[in-house]
Amino acid sequence: LDLCLHPKPAGLVLQYGTAGFRTNAKQLDHVMFRMGLLATLRSKKTEATIGVMVTASHNPEEDNGVKLVDPMGEMVTPTWEGYATQLANAEQEDLLAALKDVIEKEAINMSQEANVFVGKDTRSSSASLSQAVLDGVSALGGHNYGLVTTPQLHYMVCCQNTQGKYGEATVEGYYKKLCQAFIQLTNNASNCTDDQKHLSVDGANGIGALKVREMESHLKKELHISLFNDGSKGKLNHQCGADFVKVQQNAPTGIKINPGERGCSFDGDADRIVYYYIDSEGQFHLLDGDKIATLISTFLKELLTQAALDLKIAVVQTAYANGSSTHYLEDTMKVIVRCTKTGVKHLHHAAQEFDIGVYFEANGHGTVLFSKAAEEKIQQLAENPGADDERKRAALLLQNTVNVINQTVGDAISDMLLIEAILAIKGMTIQQWDAIYSDLPNRQLKVKVSDRRVIDTTDAERRAVSPAGLQEAIDSLVKKYRQARSFVRPSGTEDVVRVYAEAETQESADDLAHEVSLAVY
Ligand code: 16G
Ligand code: ZN
Numbered sequence: 457l458d459l460c461l462h463p464k465p466a467g468l469v470l471q472y473g474t475a476g477f478r479t480n481a482k483q484l485d486h487v488m489f490r491m492g493l494l495a496t497l498r499s500k501k502t503e504a505t506i507g508v509m510v511t512a513s514h515n516p517e518e519d520n521g522v523k524l525v526d527p528m529g530e531m532v533t534p535t536w537e538g539y540a541t542q543l544a545n546a547e548q549e550d551l552l553a554a555l556k557d558v559i560e561k562e563a564i565n566m567s568q569e570a571n572v573f574v575g576k577d578t579r580s581s582s583a584s585l586s587q588a589v590l591d592g593v594s595a596l597g598g599h600n601y602g603l604v605t606t607p608q609l610h611y612m613v614c615c616q617n618t619q620g621k622y623g624e625a626t627v628e629g630y631y632k633k634l635c636q637a638f639i640q641l642t643n644n645a646s647n648c649t650d651d652q653k654h655l656s657v658d659g660a661n662g663i664g665a666l667k668v669r670e671m672e673s674h675l676k677k678e679l680h681i682s683l684f685n686d687g688s689k690g691k692l693n694h695q696c697g698a699d700f701v702k703v704q705q706n707a708p709t710g711i712k713i714n715p716g717e718r719g720c721s722f723d724g725d726a727d728r729i730v731y732y733y734i735d736s737e738g739q740f741h742l743l744d745g746d747k748i749a750t751l752i753s754t755f756l757k758e759l760l761t762q763a764a765l766d767l768k769i770a771v772v773q774t775a776y777a778n779g780s781s782t783h784y785l786e787d788t789m790k791v792i793v794r795c796t797k798t799g800v801k802h803l804h805h806a807a808q809e810f811d812i813g814v815y816f817e818a819n820g821h822g823t824v825l826f827s828k829a830a831e832e833k834i835q836q837l838a839e840n841p842g843a844d845d846e847r848k849r850a851a852l853l854l855q856n857t858v859n860v861i862n863q864t865v866g867d868a869i870s871d872m873l874l875i876e877a878i879l880a881i882k883g884m885t886i887q888q889w890d891a892i893y894s895d896l897p898n899r900q901l902k903v904k905v906s907d908r909r910v911i912d913t914t915d916a917e918r919r920a921v922s923p924a925g926l927q928e929a930i931d932s933l934v935k936k937y938r939q940a941r942s943f944v945r946p947s948g949t950e951d952v953v954r955v956y957a958e959a960e961t962q963e964s965a966d967d968l969a970h971e972v973s974l975a976v977y
Contacts, residue, residue: 753791
């Protein structure tokens with residue numbers, strides 16, 4: 457193995473952040489090579505298959521990034537995030553020492569075999585960068601999946617390490633499992649018309665679009681998808697995709713959608729999804745991660761009641777969750793709600809503590825986790841010949857729900873199939889779904905400061921502990937408005953401080969956000 461391949465530009469320092477490494481693609485060649493090396497070590501250490509995904513998600517086409525996937529398809533553990541940063545930043549002459557350091561600290565048996573799955577998105581830089589990863593995967597066991605969505609790679613890593621119990625570790629296997637479960641679910645929606653089976657999908661000109669095309673034949677016409685921004689002409693994430701729609705609160709360009717019809721947008725690596733419709737007055741309505749979490753948890757809770765299964769269900773959110781969603785979930789739905797720091801790994805971890813943990817970030821990243829015990833109880837009931845019909849029907853629906861969900865990570869394709877199935881089964885329109893609760897008006901702002909790290913937060917980022925006086929200032933501003941809430945936090949992906957405010961009216965939310973951003977300086 458030649459460590460001089462893919463040399464590092466001297467002095468360049470990057471950080472393995474919430475979303476792995478992510479920056480302009482030109483700066484990433486050496487990082488990719490070194491992540492190939494690190495993934496090999498991680499594989500030897502865990503004696504399992506490790507994933508490496510080359511993507512920069514919703515970032516512009518010029519950027520790229522890389523993320524490691526641990527054996528059960530989850531985000532790599534924090535200690536190894538630290539190793540990733542150390543390896544990426546070691547100057548060329550120190551690389552060998554940095555590698556040896558990891559090997560020693562983790563007592564890695566270098567004669568152990570390694571196996572690494574590599575995937576990439578559709579960015580123009582992804583081909584050469586994923587090749588750099590493969591160059592670093594010194595092990596013979598490296599497997600290149602080529603173009604896949606981020607959640608597909610997570611899924612296949614999990615399948616591989618559970619000896620196929622979670623499914624077959626191929627893209628075909630993924631479509632088969634999810635679509636079969638989807639079709640079983642929609643069999644319970646017999647009076648669903650063809651009109652109701654129609655959905656417009658904005659693929660963000662990314663990998664998700666390619667994969668929806670690949671999947672379509674498996675859907676057996678149970679879902680009619682009109683695909684827009686399929687990558688044939690437009691630029692990745694440019695004026696389209698889930699992040700654009702969420703931030704702009706507007707429809708993506710390039711989509712054609714009639715008043716009242718459902719549309720959804722994926723992000724650039726298809727691990728986020730948001731829904732929307734345009735009403736007869738031309739007004740745009742967004743159904744974000746909070747609305748999705750509410751729909752899914754309501755559905756699950758109803759099924760648990762019908763099945764008379766005593767399983768504890770919780771919804772995990774972040775501080776960005778709209779206050780109305782939290783109220784609705786706690787007060788009307790009576791489910792447990794937890795709040796964690798921003799970033800998928802925090803939500804995922806919190807959701808693992810319940811029988812059924814539904815987690816969603818407002819930006820549309822989320823999934824549902826079922827404990828082993830919960831899956832077993834559901835299965836027992838579904839297969840129990842003596843159970844009464846209503847209970848059994850509910851258990852079968854729960855079983856197919858488990859199978860349509862990608863539990864390794866938030867997945868736009870899987871979430872879309874689940875949402876479409878729920879709407880079909882409940883005979884619910886997107887307007888009815890939207891009307892479950894009304895969002896409080898809100899505003900997000902970014903503030904440039906000289907050093908964003910001076911802001912330190914607690915209570916799942918809802919309160920600032922430093923600099924001194926900031927939280928008191930926010931508290932007194934919030935008191936001026938009705939139903940108001942506001943918080944600030946340093947971004948984990950950009951050199952800015954983010955400000956969030958919500959209040960009874962849009963004007964109040966805007967004013968509050970503005971005033972709080974002045975207090976941040
Ligand atoms: C990353 C996170 C996402 C989070 C966002 C926050 C993962 C896979 N992705 O994209 O969950 O919402 O960062 O960005 O964890 P911010 O720190 O800049 O607000
Ligand atoms: Zn993404």
